[in-house]
Structure formats: structure tokens, C-alpha cells
Amino acid sequence: MNKRWLLRWFGLAALLFTGSRWLPVPEPYVPVYPANFGNRLNIPADNPLTKEGVLLGRMLFYEPLLSANNKVSCGSCHQQQRAFTDGKKFSTGIDSIPTERNSMSLANLLWVRHFFWDGRAESLEQQALTPLTALHEMGQPLDISAAKLRRSQRYAALFNAAFGNSNITGDQIIKALAQFERTLISANAPYDHYLAGKYQLSPAAERGMQLFMNAPDPGKKIRGANCAHCHGSPKLYMELFHNNGLDSLPLDPGREKLTGLAADRGRFRIPTLRNIALTAPYMHDGRFGTLEEVLDHYSEHIIQSPSLSPVLRNTSNDMNGTSLKLSRSEQKDIIAFLHLLTDSTFINNSQFSNPFN
Amino acid sequence: MKYTLLLFLATILLHSRTWAQSATISVTGEVTHPLQLSAADIAAMKKVTVQATDRDGKAHSYTGVPVADILQQAGVTMGAQLRGENMSKYLLVKSGDGYEVLFSLPELDAAFTDRVVILASQVDGQSLPEGKGPFRIVVPGEKKPARWIWEVTAMTVRFAKE
Secondary structure: OHHHHHHHHHHHHHHHHHHHHHOOOOOEOOOOOOHHHOOOOOOOOOOOOEHHHHHHHHHHHOOHHHOOOOOOOHHHHOEHHHOOEOOOOOOEOOOOOEOOOOOOOOOOHHHOOOEOOOOOEOOHHHHHHHHHHOOOOOOOOHHHHHHHHHHOOOHHHHHHHHHOOOOOOHHHHHHHHHHHHHOOOOOOOHHHHHHOOOOOOOHHHHHHHHHHHOOOEHHHOEOOOOOHHHHOOOOOOOOOEEOOOOOOOOOOOEOHHHHOOHHHOOEEEOOOOOOHHHOOOEOOOOOEOOHHHHHHHHHHOOOOOOOOOHHHOOOOOOOOOOOOOOOHHHHHHHHHHHHHHOOHHHHHOOOOOOOOO | OHHHHHHHHHHHHHHHHHHHHOOOEEEEEOOOOOEEEOHHHHHOOOOEEEEEEOOOOOEEEEEEEEHHHHHHHHOOOOHHHOOHHHHHEEEEEEEOOOOEEEEEHHHHOOOOOOOOOEEEEEEOOEEOOOOOOOOEEEOOOOOOHHHOOOOEEEEEEEEOOO
16 A cells, blocks of 8 residues: 555656656746845836746847847847947948947846837837847848757757747747846946945045036036936936937937927937946947047037927036036046946856857 | 829828827826827916926926816816825826826825916916926925926826735
8 A cells, every 4th residue: 555655656756857847947037136226127027037038048149140140149239348338339230331329238227118229119128129130230030030049959948948948939039138138237336335335435536426416506606517317326327318418400310200209309318327437439329439528528518409408408517607617627536436337247247248158 | 093092191191290299298097088188288278377496496486287187187086086095096297308206196186285286388477498398397385396397298197006
């Protein structure tokens, strides 16, 4: 009797074991981030983070088979050492025709609600579709990418582990990529340590931070650069679209192209300032090569136009000034502070690096 | 025949573009009558004038429609209905630049407060300045005008989730 029971138990255990091999259950991936980043995460209900999905996504992020000429991957224009940018004004993909806008840094996308410089995609899943398929970027329809991966020895088991089948579809490619990108969390810059009470600012960075945070009020003799109005918060961006006075008649209409509203002319997403010292050149068109040039723009050259951000109108350290009018040394102090936003562990994190190297 | 069809399509296209270019305010969520208010709709509503101090530290008079009236028109649970579970509803106001601010419903209801929060279209008898219009929320008596959200494009009423 006892023996029979034992055999039954053994049989059941064996069944469960093989069953679990046939129906793999991916393990949840729990993102780790500071409490001051908040919990307003942008994760679609049909694409929860799993360890297997993230691992697959990392491989796909660096997979050149996803491009028409087998030479370009997401990682070509989003290089980890440059906080996932490429150092170019405009990027080139499978041919020599440049993209229309500057490659954006990928950091803390878990919280972002509007992707691209004009905010036209509301999820990373939607976003990833463009660079993968756009003619001059990776230039390959998703079904061809999926077919190429099916022919590779590498991927069947990885897709099976992540999605419970090894069909390998375009939808799964997109989902895995989005999962990996959501894990690119940067929260270990000296500024983060300062916020946690564990870092002493240099006098220059301290002065720079005060200018960064304060709005100028020459009537009350308060000097400021008002950067925090749009780049405040521990994440160093806000989910806003502003025209920052680059042009009176912008070549690139920005968000206006999307909405048709005159108020949106020359409006672009507020980019994160995290790792900003690594992500030159700056602005949607990469027109500024250095942080000095960026500070010079805000200090001296804000161009008035009907859609100029109200935050930049008549915001100056001079009475009746139309640009910030910061002194040279104030600009240097702000740049000293901006360097404290560089997260060296983020750019060296082996979880984010090219697994094929 | 072909040309007529093309002309017809072009006309539709032109018209849809014109519509897209005029700003409206949507009122949606926990409402019985979702609204898409045009400037003309708002112009036709009853206006009040309130005194309030902007970031410049100076008092101005702002003219506009009480937000409560807009919510009433959309069938939001205001007045006698603002009790029980409806006390856990909020209004989220959105700007064309992406900014969002929140009000609880009693903050906007005359049964609870004498303060009248308005959707302003004028300041000191003039249209709102470029960049801040055509409609801006004004909250009299609030020390910091961070909830005076400009370029209002949407109002959404929801239940707080927990």
C-alpha cells in the first residue's frame, strides 16, 4: 500500500516537473529605484517585466539582425558609454540618410509617458516600432525580423522562456525590447547621493544648484536660472513640451506637426538632464556641441515667438531682460552642478551592456 | 467624376485640418454628459469676475466661467450629490504643454466653499497673454499660483483608486 502511494507521488512529481518544463512561467522582474522617483510607472498591462523578457530584450537591443543590412542595432545609436546616445547631431541607420532628430538618451524610461522629441508615442512598445522599421533607420519590417530570428539558433529557447512559446513574432520582439529599456534606471549620480544626504557639494556646484533651482527676480535681487521649472525633481525632467526659444520660425515644427495647433510650434519634449555631460550634442537638432553653448543660449539668445514658453518670457536676471543674463562664472557654476548628474555606474552597468561582446 | 471625388476629399481634408487647429476643452471621465467645449461654447456661458494675485505679486481681476458650472453642465456629482463615495472623486486639469493639476470636488463646490475657482478667459479686461491662453484656471486666495494651469485642454473627473 505504502509502496503504491509512493509510486503515485513519484509519478505526480515527475508530471509536475515535466509540466513546468513545457509551460515555463517567467519570473517577475522587480525594478529597484529610489522612493523619491515616485511610483507613476508606465508599464502596459499586457507586458509585465519578467527576468526572461528583460534578458531577451537586452539581446535584441544589440541584435543587428533586426536591421535590413544586418549591421545596425538599437545600440548603434544608443551607446551605453554615452548614456545611450551616439554623439552625433543626427544619426545614420542602414544608409547615409540622417534621421530628422537627435538620438535621445535612454534613462529612467519606466516613468516616461510620451516618447520621441514630439511625444507622439505613449509607450515604449509604440516607440520601438519606428526605429526598427523606418526606412533610413533599421529599415526592416517586423515580420522579416521575426523570420530572421527564427532562422537563428540562439532565440527559440529565449522566446520560449520569456513568452511561453517560441513562435517569435514581431509583437514579442517589441515587448522584449520595451521590457529591457524599462530596466535602464539611472539613480546613482553624485546628485542622487546628495539628495540622500551622503554627498557634500563643492562650493561651485552648490552655487550652481541654487541657480538651477531658483527663478530670477531682479526686483528682489534673487539670481537664478530657473532650470528646475522644467528639469526639477529627482528624475531631472518633467513630462512637459515647451518651445525654448531656439528659432522664430522653426525648421522643425515639433509638436505642431502632430496637433496642428499654432501653440505647439517649435515645442519639444523636456529631455532629462541625467547624464547630460555625456549626451552632447544638445537640443532636438543637436545644434549645440557643448554645455557652454547651451548655457549661452538660455543666457543671451532666447528668441521671442508666439509659441515661446511662458516660463522663458521676460525671465531674466536683468530688469526687463528677455534672456537669463547669467554671468560667465554663474554659467560655470551651473555646469559644475550639471556634471554631478553623471551616473558612472549606469554607463558601466554590465546588465545593460552588449551581451555579444 | 474622378475630379469631383478628389475635390470632395480635398474639401474634407481641409475642413478636418481647420478643426484640428482650433483649441477645445474636453470634459470627460465620471460625467453623464461628456463635453467638447469650443471657444464659442465657453463665450456663451455665464461669467464671473474674481480678484486674485498672480506670480508678479499684483492683484488682477480675472473673468471667466466658474469651473463648478462646467462640471454641472457635464453632469458631475456636485451640490446635493457631492456626498458618500462621490467625496473620493477628483478633477484633473491638463494643459497643452503636458502640465496637470488636481482639485478635489469640494474645493470647487459652492456648497462647501465661497471661493470661486474659474476658467478665466480675460485678465483686467483683456484676453489672456500669448502662451497663457486662451483659457487658464485661476484659484483666488491660493498663495502660490502653481495650480493656475494655463492653456487648459482637458478636464477629467475620476474616482481615486484606493
